[in-house]
Amino acid sequence: MNSPAPSSYVILTDKPGLFHTEIGADMRALERYDYVFHGRTRAHFVIAALERETRITIIDDGQPRTVSQVPSKLLKKYASLTEARRDLDQLLNSELPGARLLRVEL
DSSP states (O other), X not given: OOOOOOSEEEEEEEBTTTEEEEOOTTEXXXXXXXXXXXXXXXXXXXXXXXXXXXXXXXXXXXXXXXXXXXXXXXXXXXXSHHHHHHHXXXXXXXXXXXXXXXXXXX
């Protein structure tokens, strides 16, 4: 059975030790990337297909642990996977030596 065509794409972010996001209903993860700066992973990014508006769970990893539900309508949307990838690639165009974006298996 094929998944329905996504209405748009979003980029979800995790920052190790600070917060992480969870894929919600009506979303599916397509690609994952690690943002590495001078050998240290600073963030994880997931490009997800958004089937329709939903809520994304953001969990603050500090103490006390805080859980927030954010409407997807507040996220930047991309019309295509290519546009989302292009936005991530701009992280590397900031002229920061030692920055790399590595694709990771889901």
